[in-house]
Amino acid sequence: MDLNDIRAEINEVDKQLQELFSKRMELCGKVADYKIANGLPVFQKDREKQIIANVTEGAPEGLQGATRVYFQTMMDISKCLQYRKMFDNTGFIPFKKLDLSGRHRVAVPGTFGSYNHIACSELFEDADTMFFDNFEEIFKAVSAGAAEFGILPIINSTAGSVVQTYELMRQYDFKICAQAKLKISHCLAARKGVRLEDIHDIYSHEQALRQCSDLINRGAYKAHSFSNTSLAACYVKESTEPCAAICSEKCAEDLGLEILRRSVQNAAENYTKFILISHETFKADNADTISVCLALPHQSSSLYRLLTKFSVAGLNMTMIESMPIANTEFDVMFYLDFKGDIGKKEVTTLLSELSHELSYFKFLGNYKEV
Amino acid sequence: MDLNDIRAEINEVDKQLQELFSKRMELCGKVADYKIANGLPVFQKDREKQIIANVTEGAPEGLQGATRVYFQTMMDISKCLQYRKMFDNTGFIPFKKLDLSGRHRVAVPGTFGSYNHIACSELFEDADTMFFDNFEEIFKAVSAGAAEFGILPIINSTAGSVVQTYELMRQYDFKICAQAKLKISHCLAARKGVRLEDIHDIYSHEQALRQCSDLINRGAYKAHSFSNTSLAACYVKESTEPCAAICSEKCAEDLGLEILRRSVQNAAENYTKFILISHETFKADNADTISVCLALPHQSSSLYRLLTKFSVAGLNMTMIESMPIANTEFDVMFYLDFKGDIGKKEVTTLLSELSHELSYFKFLGNYKEV
The missing domain is CATH 1.20.59.10 (Chorismate mutase)
Structure with missing residues (x-):
């Protein structure tokens, strides 16, 4: 034949x-x-x-x-x-229009010149920044209403997902309302007068240390982890030892540190994405991405069958991440991003379906992906 | 009706x-x-x-x-x-039978009492251990044949995937031949005579620091990251400052450090999985899990369609993880585990199919999941 x-x-x-x-x-x-x-x-x-x-x-x-x-x-x-x-006429998610113009109180990890702070100034013309030492305080400030918005790193193209942000996303009630992306170029900065050859200790955030592991291994430096790159730079400024910080050039300049080497990260193409969170659901007119968090039954092909739903709705998944749930023996939570707008029926129907079928489901926000 | x-x-x-x-x-x-x-x-x-x-x-x-x-x-x-x-009669993957009895040269990160070392002694009766400072040296030792086997942490139930291990898995040629799982209980250890109230600085591996973030935040300790918990403990032993290490109790005891507090990790249920790697393909008789690494086309539903293949073959996926590829703008590599044995036809056919259809596909090993 x-x-x-x-x-x-x-x-x-x-x-x-x-x-x-x-x-x-x-x-x-x-x-x-x-x-x-x-x-x-x-x-x-x-x-x-x-x-x-x-x-x-x-x-x-x-x-x-x-x-x-x-x-x-x-x-x-x-x-x-x-x-x-x-779910034809149910499942509508109430939201307010996102407007970042004017003055807003924004909770930011670290201090002036931190990458979070730079991301914040990309999003807001006039932010009234409140600085915090760690990520959990950002979620607390937003949940309690002390800040209208909060900013957090979510993923870096070299060091991967920021696990701590994911863990906190499960614990607190909030919505993602915007995203920012920065090309990250770290510098090695020390007090004026300190010479490169005298440095043995480097201070920075663990993600930044990981992004600069080649420099650290080659120089056999001792790496010290701080909760934020800018706080590490502040420490280096006050220290009497000959040490250096890995931080943004802006941060080094603001603090009057000397930049010993520029662009010290392993990868030339090094990006970090940040999320802007709020207590209420805000949505920009051009919002195109939805984030959700869900648990799947311990069954073969449960992920496959979940994806059937997205396919039938014609909604394209752009990211999937599984994160272990702390204090369990490798139970995982799935985080998914897909293209869509909660103003559209196919989206609200799918969200209703997921929250109806799954034992744990959380809508995390609808925002413009950058 | x-x-x-x-x-x-x-x-x-x-x-x-x-x-x-x-x-x-x-x-x-x-x-x-x-x-x-x-x-x-x-x-x-x-x-x-x-x-x-x-x-x-x-x-x-x-x-x-x-x-x-x-x-x-x-x-x-x-x-x-x-x-x-x-692919009816092709695609057979040659392997040798795994036999961990007798004496073997094993590359292990850290030193005596490191968690990697404890995992090693769970797998081998009589290991001739070679200790290395960082993970990359383990891959190098195994690739070059300097060690028959190497051991590495792959995931922790609190701190998530060990990104560095994943990154190296893409770069080196090796096969996973066994897995070990440890319940991890960290202690806070210092030189004899050092009092808890005098300690401001804590040294450990970044994953262990993250697993103990509650302790560190509550005590406002300064955390210093080392390439391994046991090397951090060695440093604390030699230091003249009043500092402490987060490490295994075995490690503290071996070094003669005093255990100031036991079980200092955030989560009582805290587990780490380790992989045993080799240059050749070894398979245990009871091997039940296959790991692969692959790239998917930038197309909607490409993941869904990949999972169709597993479903048709009746092979159950147990883990999926996407990892950013360094030096790209958020391109990702997928790592999948599924139940199966490379001695079975449905498995070799699927592996042939994947390697035929995908632009990047790598078989990472067939081993007994623990």
């Missing part, structure tokens, strides 16, 4: 499959109407299990696995359509 | 769908035979695009997204079956 003949046959089969698929979805719509009218749950585990068992058993040798995935996916798609009916 | 009537109709539709699905897969098998005979590639992008465009266009209003996912998944399933034919 020639390839074109086989393909013609496949086309014929596909036509019939498409008709039957549409018919099945229509029938499922009727089931949904019935369930809504009678207050029944969309997902009926036993019925689904039964169907999978029947079709897998009836499948030809070698096609069992394929048939199982085929029917499971089809039923997952049909569930999405049923939820679409169920 | 009553629920049972609708369901009876659905059952009827499902029966027809199953027949047509089996028929389509059979026809695809013929296509595969033709392609193999004529040396054509399994994936023909244009043909697939055309089918998706046709069926989406012909779909009823509101069913376009669902129809697209339905056909895309069906074609992905059929590709898996075609690859199964293509």
Whole structure:
């Protein structure tokens, strides 16, 4: 048989499959109407299990696995359509329009010239900054209303996700309302008069130390970790020892430190993304990205089946990150970003569906990705 | 219409769908035979695009997204079956049987009493340990054949993935051949005679510092990061200042340090997993987990479609982690673990398929998960 003949046959089969698929979805719509009218749950585990068992058993040798995935996916798609009916006019998330112009109180880790502070000045024309020593105080200030906004690093292109920010995101109530991205170029700075060859100790934030590990290993420096690069620079300024800080050039200049070497990070292309958080839900008009946090059941293919939902809704996932949950034996929480706007129905339906189906689900904000 | 009537109709539709699905897969098998005979590639992008465009266009209003996912998944399933034919008798990965009994040279980060050293003694009865200051030297020693095996931490249940290990895994050639898991309980240790109230400085590895952040924040201690907990303890032993180390109790005892406080980590349930690496591929008889590393195309639903392959093969993914690739603007590499044995055909077929389809794919080992 020639390839074109086989393909013609496949086309014929596909036509019939498409008709039957549409018919099945229509029938499922009727089931949904019935369930809504009678207050029944969309997902009926036993019925689904039964169907999978029947079709897998009836499948030809070698096609069992394929048939199982085929029917499971089809039923997952049909569930999405049923939820679409169920959550048709619910699930709207109230939000206020984001406006960063004018004067705002912003909680910022570190001090003047910290990368967080630089990111803050990229977002606000006129920020009334409140500086804090560590990340948890930023969440506390925002939760308690002491600050309208807070800024935090979330990921660096060399050192990876900022685990501490993720851990706190699970613990506090807040929404992400904006993002900033900085190209990070660290310098090595010391008190005026201190010579490079006399330096044995380097102070900085652990992420910055990791981004500059080549310099530290080559020079066999002793690395000391501070809660922030700018606070490390302040320490170096006050110290009487011949030591240096890894910090931004701006920070070194502001403090009157001497820049001994510029661009000391391992990778020339070194970026950090920051999130702007608030207690209320604010959304910019051009918001295009949604962040959520969720737990998945301990079942094979639970991630696959979650992604079916995004695919059916036509929403593109742009990031997935699993983070261990502290004080458990490697239980994980998933953090996902996808493209979308909470003003759109397909988004609110999906969010309703996820919060309805999953044991833990949290909407973390809708903002413009940079 | 009553629920049972609708369901009876659905059952009827499902029966027809199953027949047509089996028929389509059979026809695809013929296509595969033709392609193999004529040396054509399994994936023909244009043909697939055309089918998706046709069926989406012909779909009823509101069913376009669902129809697209339905056909895309069906074609992905059929590709898996075609690859199964293509890679039927290829893709075998040669391996030697893992045997950790007897004496072996093992590269271990840190020194006596480091957590890596404790993990090493859980795996080997009689290890000839070679200690190294940093993780990269472990990979180098194993690559160069200076050590038969090397041990490295890979993830901690509080502090997350060990980013540095992941980064090095991409750069060096090696295979994971075993795993060890330790319950980690840190102590605060100082030279004999040093009092807790005189301590302002704490030395340890950055992961251990992060696991003990509550202690450090409450006491407003200055944290100093060392490449290893045991090397930090050695430093504290030699120091003339009143400082302390965060390390294992074994390490403190071995060095003759005084344990000022036990179990100082934030979380009572605190575990670290270690990997044992080798230059050759070794596999234990009870190996049940496979690790791979891969890059995905910058396309919506590329992760979803990757997971379709695992689902069809009936192989359960147990871990997924995305890590930024240094010196790029947030390009990521995916690390996946799944249950399986490279002695089984469904596994070698999937591995062949992945290495054939993806621009970057690396098999990292097959070992017993603990």
